[in-house]
Every structure is written in C-alpha cells, then in structure tokens.
Amino acid sequence: MKSTARTYTLTSSQKMMIFVLSMSLYGLSNMFTELIPKLQLGPLELSVEYFAFIPLTLCILFHPFYAAVGAALGEVIFGELMLGQFGGLGELEKFLTFSLAMYIAGRMVSDPRNRMQVGAAAIVGVGIHQLCSTLVDIGKVWIGVEEFEAVPGLAESVVLIEGVSFLNTMIVSGTLFALLPTLYLVPRLYGKIEPLLGIRPREATTRYESVKVWTPKLMIGGVILALLAFGAESLSETDWNFGEWDSGLADRLGSGAIWLSIAIAAVIAVVIILIMRARKKRSGNDGSAETVPYA
Amino acid sequence: MQLVRNWFNKISIERIQLELMNTAYGSGHVFLSALDPRCMILWYLFFAIAPWFLSNMIVLAGLFLLMIATTVLSRVSPFIIFVLCLGLVGQVGWLFILSLFFGGDIASALPLLKLTLKLSIVSLASITVFSGMDPERISDGLLALGMPAAFSFSLSYGYRILPVLFEEFRSVLLSYRLRGRAPASPGFLYARLGAYYLKMLVVAFFPLMLATAKRSRTTVEALETRGFSFGMKNPKSRQLKLSHLKVTRRDIAFLSGTAAYAALLFWIGAAYPLAI
Amino acid sequence: MPNSDKQDIPAIEIRGVSFAYPGSEISVLQEASLTLKRGTFAAIAGGNGSGKSTLCKLFNGLIPNYYSGDFEGTVHVCGVPAEGHTVAQLSRMVGYVYQDFENQLVRPTVFDEACFAPLNYGLSDYRLMASKALDLCGLSDLRDRYVWELSGGQKHLLALAGALSLEPEVLIVDEPVAQLDPQHARQVYEVLRRLNRDHGKTVIVIEHHADFIAEYCHEVCLMESGRVLWQRPTAEALNSLDDLDRLGIQPPEVTRAAAVLREMDNARTQSDPRSSLPDRRSAGRHAAQRLPITMDEAVAHFTTFMQSGNGNLHPSPARIPASDPDHAGLSGSSSNEVIRLQDASLHYRALRRARHQVLHALNLTLFEGERIALVGNNGAGKSSLLKLVAGVARPQSGSVTVLGQDTRSVSLEQLSSGVTLVFQNPEDMFIEDSVEAEVSHCLRRRAYPNIEASVANMLRAFRLEELRQRDARLLSGGQQRRVSLAIGAAIRPEIMLLDEPTANLDLSTREELLGALEELSEHVRTVVIATHDMQLVSRWATRVVVMHQGEVVGDGTPDEIFADRELTRRAGIAPTQTAQLSADLGIRPLCRTPEELAKRIAERMWGSPNERADRPSGNLTHKEAEEHAARSQLV
Helix, strand or coil: CCCCCCEECCCHHHHHHHHHHHHHHHHHHHHHHHHCCCEEECCEEECCCCCCHHHHHHHHHCCHHHHHHHHHHHHHHHHHHCCCCCCCHHHHHHHHHHHHHHHHHHHHCCCCCCHHHHHHHHHHHHHHHHHHHHHHHHHHHHHHCCCCCCCCCHHHHHHHHHHHHHHHHHHHHHHHHHHHHHHHHHHHHCCCHHHHHCCCCCCCCCEECCCCCCCHHHHHHHHHHHHHHHHHHHHHHCCCCHHHHHHHHHHHHCCHHHHHHHHHHHHHHHHHHHHHHHHHHHHHHHCCCCCCCCC | CHHHHHHHHHCCHHHHHHHHHHHHHCCCCCHHHHCCHHHHHHHHHHHHHHHHHCCCHHHHHHHHHHHHHHHHHCCCCHHHHHHHHHHHHHHHHHHHHHHHHCCCCHHHHHHHHHHHHHHHHHHHHHHHHHHHCCHHHHHHHHHHCCCCHHHHHHHHHHHHHHHHHHHHHHHHHHHHHHHCCCCCCCCHHHHHHHHHHHHHHHHCHHHHHHHHHHHHHHHHHHHHHCCHHHHHCCHHHHHHHHCCCCCCHHHHHHHHHHHHHHHHHHHHHHHCCCCC | CCCCCCCCCCCEEEEEEEEECCCCCCCCEEEEEEEECCCCEEEEEECCCCCHHHHHHHHCCHHHHHCCCEEEEEEEECCEECCCCCHHHHCCCEEEECCCHHHHCCCCEHHHHHHHHHHHCCCCCHHHHHHHHHHHCCCHHHCCCEHHHCCHHHHHHHHHHHHHCCCCCEEEEECCCCCCCHHHHHHHHHHHHHHHHHHCCEEEEECCCHHHHHHHCCEEEEEECCEEEEEEEHHHHHHCHHHHHHCCCCCCHHHHHHHHHHHHHHHHHHHCCCCCHHHHHHHHHHHHCCCCCCHHHHHHHHHHHHHHCHHHCCCCHHHCCCCCHHHHHHHCCCCCEEEEEEEEEEEEECHHHCEEEEEEEEEEEEECCCEEEEECCCCCCHHHHHHHHHCCCCCCEEEEEECCEECCCCCHHHHCCCEEEECCCHHHHCCCCCHHHHHHHHHHHCCCCCHHHHHHHHHHHCCCHHHCCCCHHHCCHHHHHHHHHHHHHHCCCCEEEEECCCCCCCHHHHHHHHHHHHHHHHHCCEEEEECCCHHHHHHHCCEEEEEECCEEEEEECHHHHHHCHHHHHHHCCCCCHHHHHHHHCCCCCCCCCHHHHHHHHHHHHHCCHHHHHHCCCCCCCHHHHHHHHHCCCCC
16 A cells, blocks of 8 residues: 555556456457448448447446456457457557557546546547547558559548548447447446455545556657657658658669668568567566566 | 348357357467467568568569468468458458549559558468467467567467356356347347347346456466466566477478568569559 | 475464455454364365355465455464465465366466466476376376366366476365266365375365265364364264254265164153163164264164164065155146157257267157156256257257247247246356346346236245345355246246256255245246256155266156166266165165154164054155255254
8 A cells, every 4th residue: 555545556466357357358249249240331331340338347447557458458369369360460559549548538537436427438438449540540551552642532532431430430339339338337337346356446536556657668669659650740741651752762773672671671570579579678677567467 | 131131040159159169279280380489470570561561563462372372371261261351352442432433543443452462461471370370379479579478378368268258158148038028020121139139248248247257356366376476477487488489490491481482572573663 | 395204294284363354344264273284184164154265265375465354363384384475485385276166277278277387486397297287187188178178077177287286285175066066076086085195185175065074084174153163083073963053064964864863762762661771772872872974884884773673673565665656646647748859959069060969869758747857967968958948959850849839939038938947057147236136137028017016026935035135146155046046936937947956055055945946836837957966856856857978868756766776877876875875774765865764764673653553655755754854954
C-alpha cells in the first residue's frame, strides 16, 4: 500500500488473473466473431466486427491496463494465431490501437455504477479504435499503390469505403455489441465478479497505481512515432507520396532502385531484430519489463 | 437465402468447435514446421516488409509464386485460404468498382492488381509461417527473438484452455436454449432467428465471465506453486526453454534457397523493368 | 533442501496458526496446530468450511505469502520455516494438486505439462524429471497427447505428475474423489499409495470419503471450525463415530452396520435375561473391540460375530422371495411408454476427421413412473444417452421417441418443455444472477401462467426461500444442486434427466438430495439418473440400466444387478459395501442400507419374533429401508 489510502495496489497475481480472464474471454469471443457470416450489401459490409463489450466491461470493472492488454493479446492468440490468420506485423498495429482504445475507455470511468460514464466510455473506446484502424487502412492502400494520386477515383473510393465501414462498425459493433451489452453487463457484474478474483470492487474514489508504462524508452518511442506520423502527413501535404518518389528513383537509377528498396527492407528488418534483442536484454536486466503483466 | 438456411442448419456449436480445433491443433509435422522458428520468423519479416517497397511486376509475381509454393508445402487448411481469398477479393475488388464510379477506368485496375499481389504475398508469407508451424514453436521463436515470456506462455495457455472454454460456452448456450423460447418463425431473411442466436451469444458471456473468473483464480494460484513467476525472472529457465532451438543445415538451405531465388527475381526484374 | 537423513524432522509442523482472508472478518483458521511425520499418508477431514483447504495452503506458503491476510503462528515445512521463504521456494518441497485440477493444467500437451515446473526452476535435467514423474503416474504412454484428449482420471494423474516433477517431499491432494468417478479415484489412490510406500513421499489428502480413508490412509486429522480437533490412526479415527457424525462425515458402510449391530447386541444382552453367558461375554468383547473399517475386516468381523452367537442361527431360505414385491410393476404391464430408443446410434466427430462411436444401435424403452438409474463406468455412454433423450444430440441412425415425438422432428426449445436435463455441474446451468431469477427464467421466457405462485412453490419445495436473492454460483455444493433441481422441476417436465446428481456432495447434502428426489416424484412422472453412486442406486432406483461401451448390458432391479458379479465386474460398477457384504454373508435379497443389513444379521442370529409377526414375507420393504435412511445415519 502506498501512503495514500486511495491508491489500490494490485498484487502481481491479481494482475495476472485479470489478464488471463480478459485474454481467454475476448479470445473466445473473437473466434465466434470471425465465424459469424457477414452480410455483404455491395461494398458495404454489415458484420459483427468484434464483441467489444467484453474488454470494455473488464476494463471498466478492473484495472484497465491489464484487461486491455489481455484482450488485445487474446485476439492475437485465439482469433489470429490459432485460426492461422496471424497477419504478422499487421497484428502489431491492431494490438496497439485496440489496447490503447480499451485502456482509455477504462480510464474514463471512475465509478462503474454511473451509467452515463459507462456508456460514454463504451462509445469512445470503440470510436478511438475504429478511427485508428480506418486511418491505418487508408494508409495501407496509399503506400501499396504507387501512383495513388494518378489512379482516378481511387482516393475517393478508399475514403468512401473506409468511411462507410467506420460508420457501420460504429453503429453495429459500437452500439449493438459494445454500448448496449456493456450497459447491461457492468452493473450486473459489479460487486459480483471482483470477489471471485479476490479483488475489491472499484469505487468512485479508487485510484489504481499508475502503470509504469510511461518509461523513458516508451516516451522516446512515442516521440519518434509521432515524428514519423507528422513526417508522413507533411509528405502528403507536399504532394510527395512514396509512389512517386519510388518510381522517380526507378527512372533515374534504373534497376538500382529495386536493390535500394530491398536494402531498406533488410535494414528495417535488422533494426527491428536489434530493437527486440535490446529490449529483451533490458528486460532481463531489470527483472521486470513493465509491459509484462506478471511483473 | 438458401445459403443462410443452410448455415443455420449445418452450423452447430459442436461443428464450429471441431472446425476450429482442427485448425488449431491439426497442423501436423509437415516440412516447414521442422525448420527453426527463428529463421522462419526472420524469413517472414523480409517478405512482410519487402513487397511494400517493390513495384516491379515480375518480381512481385515471382515472389507470389514462391509464396504459393511454400503455402502448399505448409499444408494449410483450405478454409484459411478461402477466408484469405474472400478478404482480398472483397477489399480490392470493391475498391476497383468504386473507383470506376469516381471516374476511373480499366487502367486503374493494374495498380490495384499490384496492390492485391503485395497484400497476397504478405498474407501468404504469414500463413506459411504462422499456420504451418506448431504454435509452440512460434512462441519459442518469438521468445528467442525477445518477446516477453508472458506472451509465449499465454499462447500455449490459450491452446490449453480453448477446449475448456468451448465446453463451458456450449453448456451455457445449451442452458439458454433449454430454458428459452426460439422465435416461432425464422423471420424475414432469417433475421429473427439470427437475432435470437446473436443475442444469446452476447448474453451467454455474463455467466461465462463469472465462471472464467473463478477459474483464473485457481490457475494463477497453481502457477505460483509451480514456480511460474520465479521462472519469469530466471534467465536460466528461459535459456533452457530455448535450448532445443538449433539452426540446422536444413534451415540454412531453406534460407539460402529463398535468397537465391529472390536475387534471381531481382536480377530478372532489373533486366526487364516492367514497372507499369 | 532438506537432507533425507533428518528423518526425525517432521514433514509439516504448524503451531497455533490463525488466519483470516484479506477483507474478511472471520478467521478461517483458529489456533490450528498439527504435526505430520515424514512418510505418513494422512487424511484431513472435516465438514464444509472447516478450513481444510486453507490449512493445506499453509504447507506451501500460499498462506501467508500469497494471500496476505491476518496471520499468526508458525509453519515449518520439512524443518524450514515458511516465513521468509517464497511460495516458489516452498513448492520445491511441497507439491499441490487442486480440487479443480483441470484449471491447474496450463500446457497443451502431457509432456510439456510435466516439464513446466522444472523448466521454471531452470533445472537442466527437466526432461528426465518429467519423464520420471509421468512414469510414476503411469502416463508414459500418453506423453505426446493433448491434455484435452485425456479422461478426467488421466488429467488428475497429470496434475499429480506436474506436482511430482519437482520431486517434492510432501504431496497434497485436495479431494481427489470429488471430481472423479470411483474407478478413477481408486486409480489415483493406488498411485498415491505407491508414492508413499515405495518412494517415501509424505502424502496428505483432503478427503471425506471414509471408504478411501479406510483403505489407504494411515492417519486422520479432523478439522472443526478452523481447529485441528484430533489426529488419530485411521482405525481409531473412523471409530470415533460421534465426532464424525457431528461433522457430517459418513463412516464406511461396514462400520455403520457393525455399529448398529453392536447397539442391538448391547440392548439385547442388557434387556434379555435369558441370553446365555457366552452371548454376554461376546457382547462385552465386541463393545471393547474396534469396529471394522474395510470390507476384509468386515467379512471377518461379521463372520466371527455370527459364529459367536451360532447356537441359534436362523438360516431361512424362505426369505428369499422369487421377486421383490416392490418392483413388481417393473415389467411395465400397466405403465405407459415415455421414452423409446430404437437402434439409436450416436457418434461424435473427433479431430482429424476421426469418428468416435459412443452408442451402438441402442434399444431401450422406459415407462412412466419408473425410477431409472443409468450406471456404468466413464465412457460407457450414459451422458450421451441422456443427451439423446433430451434432444441435445440427435441419433445419426435409428430413432429416439420421447413423449411420442421423434427428437429429430422437434426443436430443442420445444422438446425441453417436456423433458428436462439437469447437468452434472450445476454451475453450467446458472445463467442469471439470483436463485429466484434462475428458477423463473424459463417460466418468463415461455410465458407460463401464474409464474409468481409456481416459483414460490418451487423455492419452498427445494428449501431455497432464504437463498432467493443470492447468486447461485456462490452457494455451497449442495445448495447449488438443489437450485439446479428446482430449475429443472419448475418447467414441470414429464421426464427429468439427472446427470451425476450426487457427485461432489458430502453426507448431509446427499441426504438433502434424496429428499429433493422424493419431492420431484410429486411433480415428475419419470426420472432417469446417470450415476456412479451405488448407494443412491440401491436406495432410490426401481430399475437399473447398465451400460458398457455404448451398449446396454444389463437391465433389472438393483438386487438383480448387484447380485450379478460377472456383470458388475464387466461394467466396472462397484456395488455398495452393504450389498457386497450381504452377498458375502449370504444374505439375500441384498440389503440397501447398513441399518437394514444390521437388522437382518440380528434377525438371523437371534430371530425376531415380532418382526416375523408383522411381516409375513419377512422382507424389509423399500419404504422401510428408506425410513431408516431418513432417520439418523448412525445409531
């Protein structure tokens, strides 16, 4: 216990329980949502994207960080790896945006009994996640098609499709499978599920100890990411997209451009490996990587 | 319409469970799963990143062929391939049709085809590596490359707990059905029956959450008695877990073979810069 | 690590330990003290909530290192003070197998599971250790299997192997019998005995099944409200009938029969001045002698007992009636047929397109008013049969007709208004957050009339009125079982199917269940119970259907079935001790309760004039047997 009586320090095993709980439940639900048939109305897809209510409920009832990371990992493991649909690096993006969105939603609620807060958190949680993934999806096409600007109508189509799918997800997954079930579940589970894990129910005054994720390493990573995002933004402002850049190079340097791009890919791969290595060493040194739930 | 009806008739939760379990546990000991997971992951990293920087159609097509070959080698279940194709066609196909509306023409199909190729290469690479390989090996590989130990544990725990979760979910659903009332008529487009089942699917998570909460408590306690948290901080334990990973001649042959093939492609690509 | 030569250091030593879980006012342990020698095989017994599991969590430091509640007292494990050592350190010396052992298995395959602990400790010969542990538990052949492919018993053994892999000095096993059928439980106990006898492990089981205690344990520690009441050698412990009775622990049936007989003998010798001197002497001798606790002891005991009063033995062949009058209706002449299975076959698809045939062209007709017990070992197809009848599974060939409807032609929702399936695990049935809501859920969904009244009625009938607002998941095992029965009965079905209703129940709860079954018979026309519990079968059923490998291999009254040694052996069912003993002593028809057995032995030895006058047939009816049972279990 910290000096302030209000801070509620969870033991590492309680964190682990929340993590395991969130992972298995959301993972299971993910297997189902992968299988629920999608109703295709032209380009518009009416589908149950995910059962966001599960991580939302758990993030609201328990420490949001462990519930959020657990759920995101559950999706990767059950919904992707076990079904053989693991998208490799693409999952990293999902993992980050999803856990971030759920975490924020959980932090928004200070009193699980307050229905307004719970409802708002549910909508905002799904909203953040959908916004992020919409942007990423647009970005993928933008990077993947060299003459993005040159293809007439492509930009409009991408924005339209992604925009509609954003709205659709907000309405279907956001309302039917996030807002309503969360509003139904949180009050019913409040005070019931916590004792099963040996955890005190969250009160309006409860303050969880801050997760020590905001370490220098993460700060620096965040700053770099933000810079990158800003850089990409300004690139698009200046009518300078990767495609043009690439083909321009190809014109000037001929085959060299290909080798260059291979080299870049290789460098990126090596850098990633080095980062992973370094992280591993660091976590080996200080004994507990902060992002590891079982610290 | 008929499709929907069939879906409702054929699909039972047992069936789904079986299919999923087949997918999850069915991957046998095929050629690719004998390779060192670290090498496979590095191999994957290259093919997941490189295509985004390529624009030569020949190179892309060549890589695509390679991916098809490895996918066949890894004997992925047809179900996964089907899902993949559906996703690709859905995403890119509609993009194309819509762009026609916004003043595009048939010429815009080509860049989009290229996009499809890139996406396919990346997806097939991940399918080859991550579906063809035993998940335990994937997690060992990731652990070796520096992922936190919690991740690799969670993965194998997921494999352990899935059948248990399914059983429990099944009995909860059964409870709802045994004590509920199905809509008298399936409704327009089977919408009413669909809604009935969907609602049940959601509501069933209430009892499931409580039951799972009860279970995780024992699990975490038992983990403690078996030295799990101790092992997480113990470098020796990690070292032991990974000691079985060895780069063999087969791995080197595989990696250098692919590398040679890729180099050949780039060479041809350079000779015929078909950068449309 | 402790040296093996320090034999005099006790395995477990607890001094004055009190403990309350965090956030709880009530102390679960109150000044508990206990010393267990090395190499012992001890049972820790006690009623629900007496602190058995909590006590065992002291041994590996889970308390107070993991659960940080209010703790007092000292704990030494193999001479090492628990204080100042982590759970991980203490767990090297103490292996723990949980009651819900299934949640303890965390790895996908058998060998991985056995490797898990040694790997965590970074022991380089972990493979060897795992193989050894698997070998000890007889699982070597299964090392590459997935955990979910194993049977319940195998999973339990795997949990044991997982604990053994660290080569601990002490093994704690929490209620091995609770989640296993008797056959598998015996298998586990045989392994434990071997570990104890041949490998010198100290084994501690939490157990309240006296049969197992009698057969396997050296000593018994009885817990009462957080204290260790006493610690006695098994024979003495199981003879402490008053304490056991007070705490709701049922002594072995043979012990009960002997106790009743001794009472009768004492009463007779004291009241009957005509009784001969040898009789008196033998009575005195018996009073001092301890009662038998195992079958072998019992056979010897009763044989000598009966020989001692040999002068006037009453062997009366006339007492074996051709057929039990109580079961005369069985032939079904007057009854209506309610369930008919015709060549019903069922197979499940298993992994890799394999098929698993569970029922082979089954033919069975069940009639109204019957109390049917479905027996057979695990995997015999009992649960599958219930599922077929409930419409949860449909036969792939043949047909199942329930209440005149072919199960393939009606939806599950429709069928379930006439047939109710009560699951083996009550918790799987709980979908609401209060008992009342559970019971009324179906009635509201299906818009029954007079919901309020019938729910109130059900709650009263199953004595749930005080629990109506509670969450059923948080009730005790027996209460949960009653709720599950009330849920089923509230639908007012014509057929009720119960899967293992007595599994995991202690004595008092079992008695409650029998009462609830009586209650059911007022509402429900036909009840089918799948069970391993032969006491339940012999006390409740009118018809026993024996299943073996997906086929019906026996069908008859309990007496007929239990008397058929060949059949019971083949089907892997263990008749009750009472039935076995009466067979061994040549008493037919077989007795249903220990009290009945004692009475019949008494009749044989001393005759029973008034009994004979009352009842020409001289045979105790079922009803009377039940009256006995309904009274106290112990005299």
